[in-house]
Amino acid sequence: MKGSKHPRNEQTLNPSGNASIHDVIDQVDASRRLFVKSSVGGAALAAAGGLTLGGLVQTVQANTGSTLSQPIGFSSVPASTRALNVSLGGSATAVLDKVVVPTGYTAQLLVAWGDPIMPGGTAFAGDASESASQQERQYGAHTDGMHFFPFAGAGGLPSSERGILCANNEYTHEDILYSNGMSAGYNIAKTRKSQAAHGVSVLEIRRSNGKWQVVKNSPFGRRITANTLCKVSGPAAGHALLKSRKFSITPAGSVDTGTLNDGYTAYGTINNCAHGVTPWGTYLSCEExxxxxxxxxxxxLPAVGASEDGKNFNRYGVSVTGFGYRWHETDPRFDVSSNPLEPNLQGWVVEIDPMNPSAAPIKRTALGRFKHESAQYVVDAQNNIAFYMGDDERSEYIYKFVCEGKYNPTNRAANRNLLDSGVLYVARFDANLSGQWIALLPGTVGVDGKALRDNPNFMGANDAEVLAKILIKTRMAADAVGATMMDRPEWTGARPRIKGFQEIEVYCTLTNNSNRGRSGGVKVNNPDGSTAGGTARPLTDAANPRANNVYGHIIRWRESGRTVTATSFAWDLFVQAGDSATTTLTPKSQYEGNIVDSPNGSADYGAPDGLWFDPFGRMWVQTDQQGDGGGNWVNIGANSMVCADPATGETRRFLTGPNHCEVTGVTMSPDGKTMFVGVQHPGEDATYTNPTEYSNWPQGQWSVASDGVTPLPAGRPRSGVVVITKDDGGLIGT
Incomplete structure (x- = not known):
């Protein structure tokens, strides 16, 4: 995620000459063809030119029917386009600057950037005058993945009235964070404030008199920031590549202690994007x-071929200037010219115990180091447990981690270190709609015919050191074994096994890839790990069938034998997102998608990102595109959240977001009657001279806070969380 921080899509079309997916499906044996044809084999058919969408309806085998325990019962809200804004008397250059939900539902603001969430917290000023120390007690910036952890209620059952919300705070918009922007007087105070706005917000929330509010002085409230002390555990902990320079971190600066880190500690977590949870009640924050x-x-920077650091920087995208945050100018911890090992302490899945404010976050190295996007678990019938993950960059990979130990549902303490030992796998999607999980272990043979332990990138004194290097340089290991390069794999989600559905069926959003099918450049991530992150220009393939993949798609797979320990799977495409009314992109068949909606085009979306299954089996998909209704998005409009039936593909648009925002993060109360949804970076791209140029959300939609009394400060757009309820008190989505 990150809106404009990701490369923009390009409009140049590079058609593929690959065989159509129709041809591929015909090669699949009959016993597996039902999964493909009854789901979304048709998505790839249309995209690859094998059939027209009209002919597809008559060719693809009928769906097996809904398995939802609660149906999708709302009507789609209209796309929030510039044209809609004009029809409502608004601007011809903007989409609606508000959250819109279906008739019969109400959305209210729960919390926004700068709201106090812990003892000593101060109210948001609205003029960016807060100090770093104040920000450390306030809700962080740019909400992303989130989860609601209920307290015990009546009879020991999970409460739907009170609990803890954990929410990622992915990044900061510096022109809004500081009153005078980035350029004027940049110093350590600005760096510290930016660092304090990153990380994770942990806040107690409760429903009182029908309204959800933050418990501002809760002992559970805390902020985990870019400077919070974390533990490092698992196979890579203590390795020399994690022993960066050690600093004493103070408000005035980071002071070199003249010693090295021990490899078992790290300071801070940054760019926390999507998330996961564990069945033992902890939160997983993913560093993207x-x-x-x-x-x-x-x-x-050191040359790629000159040192281990140079190659590592190249493969993971570390550069001289970064994304322009300027932290390295005032905080030597982030200066790789003098502290080259510090980046190795980022890029992990971080486990947080929301019920224990004194527990340090733990970076679990067994799950690998890359640009983590989501870590969703599945427990099979034998209590084996696996976590499915995406690496969010163009032409990167899909992973799963299978714990060595089994999940113990009756003893929480027994699960405490399950994430420290197991096997990390990377996915290969074959053209015959089967796939393989390739173990990233010292003895695994790469495409060069050599075991990873004999690869120069991972050689060590013993296999324990080899494994540590594989986990620290996970992308290079995946390159070496020939994993399938995907179109920005983001959130994963597993379909609930309800109403007799017993398959282990996992989905992953593939947001887009403007490099897919482009001429020039390398076509693979080189097996020696030398390719710069996000630069490859792969050909289209069965799992990624569209060149210049503007609108993205969703892939899914079923594990063989209904166990997470399987090393093989069957896969297909759930949907190709697109614009049914496009006139700017040709050929139209490449871009209109095959979303199942009625009337056609009423739930069009593009750039699928967030993905979550509710307890009733419905799949919720959130989008991350430019969000202003311009260019390729003139018909699709603002970012949105749709709801889909995974069995039939039926899709309806549930929510549209404010101008220039991303819709990301979703969770529910246990009773299914309250939904929490994140709104990230409304008004993105505004400058400090006019911070509300593109958006004044949420103040522009609600003049008062959730208590109905406290005025919302004006002056700056603010990321935040909205709480959605049904007016009749019923279940969300019905």
Whole structure:
């Protein structure tokens, strides 16, 4: 995620000459063809030119029917387009600057950037005058993945009236964070405030007199920031590549202690994007675009072939200037010219215990190091447990981690360190609609015919050191074994096994890839790990069938034998997102998609990102595109959240977001009657001279806070969380 921080899509079309997916399906044996044809084999058919969408209806085998325990019962809200805004008397250059939900539902603001969430917290000023120390007690910036952890209620059952909300705070918009922007007087105070707005917000919320509010002085409230002390555990902990320079971190600066880190500690978590949870009640925060916070004050980086650091920086996208945050200018911890191992302490899945405010977050190295996007678990019938993950960059990979130990549902303490030992796998999607999970272990043979232990990138004194290097340089290991390069794999989600459905069926959003099918450049991530992150220009393939993949798609797979320990799977495409009314992109068949909606085009969406299954089996998909209704998005409009039936593909649009925002993060109360949804970076791209140029959300939609009394400060757009309820008190989505 991250809106404009990701490369923009390009409009150049590079058609593929690959065989159509129709041809591929015909090669699949009859016993497996039902999964493909009854789901979304048709998505790839249309995209690859094998059939027209009209002919597809008559050709693809009928769906097996809904398995939802609660049907989708709302009517789609209209796309929030510039044209809609004009028809309502608004601007011809903007989409609606508000959250819109279906008739019969109400959305209210729960919390926004700068709201106090813990003892000593101060109210948001609205003029960016807060200090770093104040921000450390306030809700962080740019909400992303989130989860609601209920307290015990009546009879010991999970409460739907009170609990803890954990929410990621992915990044900061510096022109809004500081009153005078980035350029004027940049110093350590600005760096510290930016670092304090990153990380994770943990807040107690409760429903009182029908309204959800933050418990501002709760002992559970805390902020985990870019400077919070974390533990490092698992196979890579203590390795020399994690022993960066050690600093004493103070408000005035980071002071070099003259010693090295021990490899078992790290400071801070940054660019926390999507998330996961564990069945033992902990929160998993995923570090995504962490590379952009590092830079080099020397103005250069070691050459790719000259050192291990140079190759590592290249493969993970560490650069001289980063994303322009400038932390490295005032905080030497982020200066890779003098502290080159610090980036190795970022890029992990971080486990947080929401019920224990004194527990340090733990970076679990067994799950690998990359640009983590989501970590969703599945427990099979034998209590084996696996976590499914995406690496969010163009032409990166899909992973799963299978714990060595089994999940114990009756003893929480027995599960405490399940994430420290197991096997990390990377996915290969074959053209015959089967796939393989390739173990990233020292003895695994790569495409060069050599075991990973004999690969120069991972050689060590013993296999324990080899494994540590594989986990620290996970992308290079996946390159070496020939995993399938995907179109920005983001959130994963597992379909609930309800109403007799017993398959282990996992989905992953593939947001887009403007490099897919482009001419020039390398077509693979080189097996020696030398390719710069996000630069490959792969050909289209069965799992990624569209060149210049503007609108993205969703892939899914079923594990063989209904167990998470399987090393093989069957896969297909659930949907190709698109614009049914496009006139700007040709050929139209490449871009209109095959979303199942009625009337056709009423639930069009593109750039699928967030993905979550509710307890009733419905799949919720959130989008991450430019969000202003311009260019390729003139018909699709603002970012949105849709609801889909995974069995039939039926899709309806449930929510549209404010101008220039991303819709991301969703969770529910246990009774299914309250939904929490995140709104990230409303008004993105505004400057400090006019911070509300594009959006004044949420103040522009609600003048008062959730208590119905406290005025919302004006002056700056604010990321936040909305709470959605049904007016009749019923279940969300019905």
């Amino acid at each position: 675009n962490w590379n952009g916070y590092f830079g080099s004050r020397s103005g250069s």
